[in-house]
Amino acid sequence: MKTGANQQELERLMELARKAAENSYSPYSKFRVGAALRLTNGETVTGTNVENVSYGLTICAERAALVRAVSQFGPGVRIAAVAVANLNGTASPPCGACRQVLAEFIEPEAAVVFPAADATRTMSFSELLPLGTEMKLK
Ligand SMILES: [Zn+2]
Numbered sequence: 386m387k388t389g390a391n392q393q394e395l396e397r398l399m400e401l402a403r404k405a406a407e408n409s410y411s412p413y414s415k416f417r418v419g420a421a422l423r424l425t426n427g428e429t430v431t432g433t434n435v436e437n438v439s440y441g442l443t444i445c446a447e448r449a450a451l452v453r454a455v456s457q458f459g460p461g462v463r464i465a466a467v468a469v470a471n472l473n474g475t476a477s478p479p480c481g482a483c484r485q486v487l488a489e490f491i492e493p494e495a496a497v498v499f500p501a502a503d504a505t506r507t508m509s510f511s512e513l514l515p516l517g518t519e520m521k522l523k
Pocket residue numbers: 445446447448479480481482483484
């Protein structure tokens with residue numbers, strides 16, 4: 386078990402992520418994704434992917450949830466655990482852009498649970514993006 390959340394908590398987060406995916410706006414890809422973040426303040430925030438006809442403007446569920454968390458709780462939010470789910474029955478680990486954006490607010494040992502090619506997988510954030518939380522501007 387990775388740090389940041391116990392198994393029961395991760396299952397609850399996965400369920401919230403699946404529920405958030407039901408709100409997906411994905412008329413182009415039909416790829417319905419949800420994310421749930423557990424914050425260190427004990428709160429949970431969800432997000433879903435929102436596509437755009439100009440494809441590059443699409444925002445992923447993970448970043449949508451993060452933007453919501455900062456909007457709701459302020460710039461000091463810290464992420465303790467992340468769950469990603471989709472309604473398409475396929476793998477959906479957080480994309481590179483989301484990993485970089487999450488790095489700004491996440492604990493290095495936060496658990497990240499997501500559908501992988503074979504099964505649901507749990508990894509620490511530092512395994513997903515080594516050195517990601519060490520990037521700082523001086
Ligand atoms: Zn992404």
